Amino acid sequence: MNTTPDRNKDMNLLNEDLARAQISSRLGEARELRRGHQLVLARRLSRRAERAAQQARLALARSL
DSSP: OOHHHHHHHHHHHHHHHHHHHHHHHHHHHHHHHHHHHHHHHHHHHHHHHHHHHHHHHHHHHHHO
């Protein structure tokens, strides 16, 4: 009978598929984390720019 090599091949293919799915999932998680960090950084920079603009407006108002 030739069932053992076929079964081993099928099991190897299943393991490879599982590994690919796990890698894909982890890559997706990493992308989401990166997006989250980028969003936090963008918000922080936006607040800093808003404060700088407000300070510039106040300095201009004081000089008039």
